[in-house]
Amino acid sequence: MRLSRYFLPVLKETPSEAQIASHRLMLRAGMIKQASAGIYSWLPLGYRVLRRIEQIVHEEQQKAGHIPMLMPTLQSADLWRESGRYDAYGPEMLRVRDRQDRDLLYGPTNEEMITDIFRSHVSSYRELPMTLYHIQWKFRDEVRPRFGVMRGREFLMKDGYNFDLTYEDAMHAYNRHLVSYLRTYERMGLQAIPMRAESGPIGGDDTHEFLVLAETGESEVFYDSEITELTFGERKIDYESREECQAVLEEFTSRYARTDDTHVDTEFEEQVPEERRRRARGIEVGQIFYFGTKYSEPMGATVVDDQGNHVPVHMGSHGIGVSRLLGAIIEANHDDNGIIWPEGVTPFHVGIVNLKQGDEAADLACEQLYNAVVEAGLEPLYDDRSERAGAKFATMDLIGLPWRITVGPRGLKNGVVELTSRRTGESEELTPDQAVTKVA
Numbered sequence: 352m353r354l355s356r357y358f359l360p361v362l363k364e365t366p367s368e369a370q371i372a373s374h375r376l377m378l379r380a381g382m383i384k385q386a387s388a389g390i391y392s393w394l395p396l397g398y399r400v401l402r403r404i405e406q407i408v409h410e411e412q413q414k415a416g417h418i419p420m421l422m423p424t425l426q427s428a429d430l431w432r433e434s435g436r437y438d439a440y441g442p443e444m445l446r447v448r449d450r451q452d453r454d455l456l457y458g459p460t461n462e463e464m465i466t467d468i469f470r471s472h473v474s475s476y477r478e479l480p481m482t483l484y485h486i487q488w489k490f491r492d493e494v495r496p497r498f499g500v501m502r503g504r505e506f507l508m509k510d511g512y513n514f515d516l517t518y519e520d521a522m523h524a525y526n527r528h529l530v531s532y533l534r535t536y537e538r539m540g541l542q543a544i545p546m547r548a549e550s551g552p553i554g555g556d557d558t559h560e561f562l563v564l565a566e567t568g569e570s571e572v573f574y575d576s577e578i579t580e581l582t583f584g585e586r587k588i589d590y591e592s593r594e595e596c597q598a599v600l601e602e603f604t605s606r607y608a609r610t611d612d613t614h615v616d617t618e619f620e621e622q623v624p625e626e627r628r629r630r631a632r633g634i635e636v637g638q639i640f641y642f643g644t645k646y647s648e649p650m651g652a653t654v655v656d657d658q659g660n661h662v663p664v665h666m667g668s669h670g671i672g673v674s675r676l677l678g679a680i681i682e683a684n685h686d687d688n689g690i691i692w693p694e695g696v697t698p699f700h701v702g703i704v705n706l707k708q709g710d711e712a713a714d715l716a717c718e719q720l721y722n723a724v725v726e727a728g729l730e731p732l733y734d735d736r737s738e739r740a741g742a743k744f745a746t747m748d749l750i751g752l753p754w755r756i757t758v759g760p761r762g763l764k765n766g767v768v769e770l771t772s773r774r775t776g777e778s779e780e781l782t783p784d785q786a787v788t789k790v791a
């Protein structure tokens with residue numbers, strides 16, 4: 352992409368309403384624009400990252416055997432009356448009425464809707480196990496939306512729902528989601544720690560939240576410092592194997608790690624040696640739930656089992672805060688000059704800066720570099736504007752691409768360009784080919 356033909360409305364000054372780094376930087380880097388409280392337009396650079404995050408979520412969910420689909424944002428109130436949540440959900444629910452005077456709502460989550468789809472089409476235990484998921488916009492009329500996309504009112508969520516014959520099968524689904532979440536967050540350069548949490552309005556008992564440690568996190572957490580040494584890494588997993596998935600759950604929940612609503616001081620003291628006790632703040636980037644027949648019972652989602660009995664299915668729901676993740680990733684990856692994107696989610700892989708737009712040798716070298724980067728399967732952002740070097744460097748640092756290749760007449764005379772790493776700030780002089788090889 353050439354910057355002279357892109358839409359990147361970076362801001363010079365820091366917006367006063369932004370209180371945390373990720374909110375400030377997303378506004379300054381021209382990634383989002385607030386449409387109204389807690390509701391954002393996703394400008395091109397922000398949208399690009401959002402799609403990369405969605406892509407990783409899709410890939411890891413499908414590796415776990417979960418099936419993608421898409422449900423609408425608007426839902427009938429009748430479904431929520433069946434489960435009893437229409438009134439119980441409270442003021443966070445945005446209710447609307449259509450021209451036929453029918454009660455609708457902008458979905459904050461989709462347990463009722465997915466259960467209705469299931470009960471309309473599935474009737475035999477032979478069709479189980481089944482996990483369906485979608486990535487769809489949600490609306491929760493938060494009383495205090497803040498911190499930009501971190502606590503929005505309209506936000507993008509991956510929500511998945513498993514349907515199983517028994518509790519044991521449902522816990523296997525629970526564990527498949529835990530594994531897929533560990534992989535997902537690591538691919539985004541995040542460490543998201545599974546912690547015991549309260550289930551809240553979704554319901555059920557067993558639940559884990561995934562939290563990224565950050566001073567600006569809204570959740571207070573208590574954990575054994577050893578848990579921060581665990582990583583999933585590149586290990587292979589057979590998602591069909593209950594034992595393998597259970598073993599990962601046990602490994603990653605073997606240390607004390609709880610949010611404030613499940614934390615118990617005496618248990619913390621008994622289980623964790625004083626030097627390893629940590630109290631911190633975290634950003635909740637996902638949550639997995641098992642809630643049995645909470646929805647299948649009242650809504651009649653049953654299957655015929657091998658004895659011919661109609662039994663309600665065991666369910667769980669599992670969410671990832673897709674749009675919140677942009678904020679979480681920036682909170683964990685920025686410095687005073689701007690964002691530092693992990694390679695897995697960066698909007699463009701390489702920034703190309705021409706120090707002398709209009710200089711024949713420099714322009715030609717940039718064009719050749721641009722094509723070589725594309726041929727290497729990467730996506731460049733070429734700053735071909737007639738701006739002075741300092742402004743171009745500041746823009747590249749602000750938007751946080753992992754690599755910058757700087758091209759100038761002097762360097763070219765010696766056959767070299769300058770390659771700079773955004774994360775380390777280190778630069779080295781290389782031939783154009785060496786620079787492309789290094790970033791590929």
Ligand SMILES: Nc1ncnc2c1ncn2[C@@H]1O[C@H](COS(=O)(=O)NC(=O)[C@@H](N)CS)[C@@H](O)[C@H]1O
Pocket residue numbers: 459460461462491493500501502503504506507508509510511553635636637638668669670671672673674675
């Ligand atoms: N107001 C919000 N703004 C941005 N992200 C949010 C907001 N509320 C929740 N999320 C994200 O959405 C994830 C899932 O939300 S949840 O309430 O925990 N779970 C559910 O809604 C279940 N239906 C899971 S399918 C959260 O972990 C969080 O990362």
